[in-house]
Amino acid sequence: IKCEQPVREMCPAGLHRIERACSSRALPRCEHQVFDQCQQGHPLVRLCGDLASRQTCGVCRAWDRAEKAHEKDRAKDAREMEEVLQRHAEQAVKRVDHDVEAAERLRLDAQAELAQLSKKHAHRSKERERELAGHLDRATLDAQNAVRQAEIDLEARRQRDEATLHARRAEHARQLQAAEERMAQQRAEQRQLAAADIEKRDEEMRSLAKALAANLASDEAEIAQVNADRANPVEVNRQLEHVRRTAKQVQCSICFDDLTILDGLLCAPINGHFLCNTCFDAHVVAEVGKPSFDGHVHCPVPGCNKPFPGHVVARHATPATFDALKTKELALRETENNRKMQQEFDKRLEEERKKLQQQAQHAAEATHIEQARMHIVENILTLKCPRCGQAFVDFNGCMALTCSRHGCGCGFCALCLEDCGTDAHAHLGMCQYSTGEVFGSFEDFENAQVRRKQRKVKEYLDQKPMELRQKIIQACATDLRDNGIKIEQS
Template sequence: MQFESPSGRPTADDALRDPLFSRESAETAQCVACFEILLRARGVTCHDGARHFLCAECLNRHVEAKTRLDVEYSDVRARFKEGGCTVSCLAEGCPSESFSSIEISWHLHVHIHAQWEGVRLEAAQERLCTEIKREFEQKLKRLLIEDEAQWKVEEIVEEVLTLKYPKCRTAFADFDGCTALTCVNCGCEFCGYCLLDCGRDAHDHVPWCPIGEGMYVGQERWEQLQRERKRHQIGGVVAKLGVEERAEVLHLLQPLMQERGIILES
């Protein structure tokens, strides 16, 4: 304003826009907490149309009360952290959004600001720990499901997909057309359809086997019947599993079943 040349001086319009002459700087407001009337610049104003005012001293007291370590009122501090350490308008029922960190920081005393920042850091660390713990638990759950699923698949491969003599549990693959079979190891006779151990003679059972088709059947038909038996058994096993474990087991079993021509009903 003291330039010798008029061209270097601000215009009247520029001067009125300067913060020194702004209406905001000179405007007064009543604090919603202590009801004292002060310059609006000496506190924070909410963003609602009502423009509620909270003076700097009440703001400091409010933040200090929310952030101090106090065994008796520890729940207050805990709720403040859960809420993201935000400070909102104290006018009852005001829908205004929270004050920004810059707005708050401008008016806080040094020690209260440090206390507030400490709580914000603590809350951030707790959120991070919670997130890490949640991710760890999810990964652990997934690994346990995969481990259980792998164990279940191995059990299905061993007990269902692999043909075994019913008594000595030795694997076999030979079939000569007669469905009254005899174990080459222990001599027990068993049904070639359902693999039931029939003791010393399977001929009484085979003609009446629920899934059988008589004493003699061709190799191709017998293999088809075995696929159907395995499909039924696998379906019974996976039906007892939880949703996630069942999905994982079926995923692991898929190539093994496809290799053997077994298709589960959806």
């Protein structure tokens, strides 16, 4: 079966695209007009494939016709001269026996007739020259008009081609601008989200710092209130001295001296251990100096370990010892607050690191999704030559396609787009997607391409992880819908 559907290729001169029968390798004559000169240097417009028309032009043909007509006129003039001379020669022969006067008259008649004939020939030659000049002027004018008209046609074609090219460039620029705007919008949204997160974390840190400062102020106020609540030492000593004279004697659990109950304190109201003020003060100093001090002063008697309340310590310890105790307690609170702040800071720092890592993962994922979308659009959804990559949209009815790019000439299948060398007709009999028919309608071609695109998209998506596959499908939803492709989202 010979395919007679037309395919487009470059003409032998490499200047224009021409059509040939699909099954024929011979190129037809190029019918596009080109500017040229004949062998005599006259301008002409000829068909690109008609090299023989360079031999002569309209001016040359008009000149040749005039030359031929002039040759005919010269031959006719010569015949007329010959006839006149022949006739007078015959008359002279007939009158050879007559007198001289008759012969002279005959000679004069012959000369007169020849002179008249010469004038006639000269007039005819002038008329022919004027006619030749008119033909040459008309032929030259026709050639100039043809050249001008061809220039006008070529300029109009150039303007149409430039308008088409500008339209394609504008469309490509619009698509690139839209892609850049989408990416810029995504980056702006990511920056806004990051700035909002940072502002939120800063606000939380400020709130934490305010709470810690409030706690420290509360502790300092409590210490100041405790100091303010302490009684006047002179009055207390006077009253204690009075009570001491009447109080009963008790023994200190550390120094074992017998003293009154007012000279020390008990660790508990009932059955408590007695410590004198001197031993208690020394005990407080020793407790404060321990690295393991936790802020509380406990009873030193083995097995007891009861804590002394803060107001009791303030009443029975010396001011220097109590100040040292409170300084130590404040240092312990600051250490604890610093530890809590460090833990909170480390926690928020870890959260920030995880968020930044997630943002980086999202950005990398977005880049990968965009690359996958561009791969699907450029390499699967766009119809193009499998060898040189030139995109195409036309279909002429034959399933054996040929690339029209100059220098490529790839023959490929319209069903699977496989590179078949220079001719894809033999492949159609073996193609697994072929129905056995070489020809088909544009609807058949479109349906075959929808099936091929859907098959290729599914094969490409099967290589991606499930969670990434769904995002790629969502990113390509518009492109897939425009191409009539449906991909099930599982």
